[in-house]
Amino acid sequence: MIIDLRSDTVTKPSKDMLTAMMSAPVGDDVFREDPTVNELEDRLAKMFGKEKALFFPSGSMANQVAIKLHTNPSEQVICDKYAHIYNYEVGGVAFHSGVSCKLIDGKRGMFTAEQVKEAINPSEYYYSQTSLVEVENTTNKGGGACWDFQELEKIKQVCKTNNLGFHLDGARLWNAMVAKNETTLQYGNTFDTISVCLSKGLGCPVGSVLVGGEEIMKKSLSLRKLFGGNMRQIGYLAAAGLFALDNNIERLADDHKRAKEIGAALSKLSIIKKVEPIETNIVIFELNDGVDEAQFLNNLKEKNIHIIGMGSNKLRMVTHLDYTDQMHEKFLGILQTLAL
Incomplete structure (x- = not known):
């Protein structure tokens, strides 16, 4: 044994998940004609109260596209020193989006609204413009710690006041919601964009989904293509996600x-x-x-x-x-x- x-991430699809995958109706997703992918994206968008959702082959790609949606080259992202986007995504924030990270010295990967205020750069022209705040829930390097939702709402207010985007790396968001008895709608109301992973706690072989509002998600499909993430008959993978949402959360x-x-x-x-x-x-x-x-x-x-x-x-x-x-x-x- x-x-x-x-x-x-080492889990393998169960027999029931494989059955659901192999019986899925599929089409060409580059033409947006895969009914199972469309069903998964529509379902997750509704779950989080957002207008749009897009399937990605990995959480890193979903995060990197989100950062590019929120920022312009030379700008700055506020995140924790433990953040996955800073430590484990191969410097993608710099390579793909041309932005830098302002690191907060948080506690187990989490920080406060006051720390965000202090991290926002001054408006003088010689500073990099702060444009996005990113958090990770649960925190990987923080040992699976869950954010205090009230603190997240306070950070959201800081973002609104300072015209900053707010992105959630929800690689293990399902774990946080089960542990803290929280809902997808709560998170959808708080964040502008959210990436949720299907291949970690939910046991799918592949996949993450990025959800967000109509306006912020406008370029997400073309950016996924730019990043090499467009695929064809991926309904087989999306079917695993639908099965997992029905069976593997609680x-x-x-x-x-x-x-x-x-x-x-x-x-x-x-x-x-x-x-x-x-x-x-x-x-x-x-x-x-x-x-x-x-x-x-x-x-x-x-x-x-x-x-x-x-x-x-x-x-x-x-x-x-x-x-x-x-x-x-x-x-x-x-x-x-x-x-x-």
């Missing part, structure tokens, strides 16, 4: 429960210095100074357990759809032996 906790609570149980087990081990607070499905923990990270990872690998090392003796585990109760019981038992 292989237990893969590197990410919630069960995210199971992933959160297992993650917290893993965290509790880790906190009892003498080799562990610290376990970060766990709200959703990400567990980040730190080994004691005398413990070799590479050896720790190798010991787990020899037991067919795969996790990610983050450097500086920090490691990450992510629970997901394919991490079963049987795997969980076995893994908790193995953790107990690591105290030796």
Whole structure:
């Protein structure tokens, strides 16, 4: 039995999801004639109370197109120092949009409205113009932390006052909504654009969707083409998304429960210095100074357990759809032996 906790992206489609995919009616999406893609986009637009939605092959592409929709070259995006768009999208903000990032030193990937105010550049001509605020929910490097929705609404007011766009990288937004009992309409009312991932917690093989208002989304289709993201009969992938929306959202609570149980087990081990607070499905923990990270990872690998090392003796585990109760019981038992 292989237990893969590197990410919630490692899941494979279930038999029922595959059945839905293989029976999907399809067409040429470049001509906008794929009925299943159109259905998925219409459904997600309505869920978030937006006029438009567009399917993308990846969350990074959806985020990068959103940034380009909101900005002009030489302008600046405000985001957290932990933000995925800054750390894990290959400098795309600079390469694709010609903009820079103003990094906020937040807490676990989250910041306040006051910090946003302080980060907005002065209006003098020799400053880069601030044009967009970007947040990530849940925060990846922040250990799956969930934003306080009231703070997001305060940031929205700062954006409105200063004529700034407001984009949400919702790679794990479904996890946040389940954990905090929030709704898609709440987020749609707060953000100008939102990218939501289907291939992480929801178990789809591919895909993210960008939603937004009619005006801001006008150029999204041509930009997706420019980025090389237009595809043909992708209804097979969209069908996985429709299946996931019907079947795989509420069960995210199971992933959160297992993650917290893993965290509790880790906190009892003498080799562990610290376990970060766990709200959703990400567990980040730190080994004691005398413990070799590479050896720790190798010991787990020899037991067919795969996790990610983050450097500086920090490691990450992510629970997901394919991490079963049987795997969980076995893994908790193995953790107990690591105290030796």
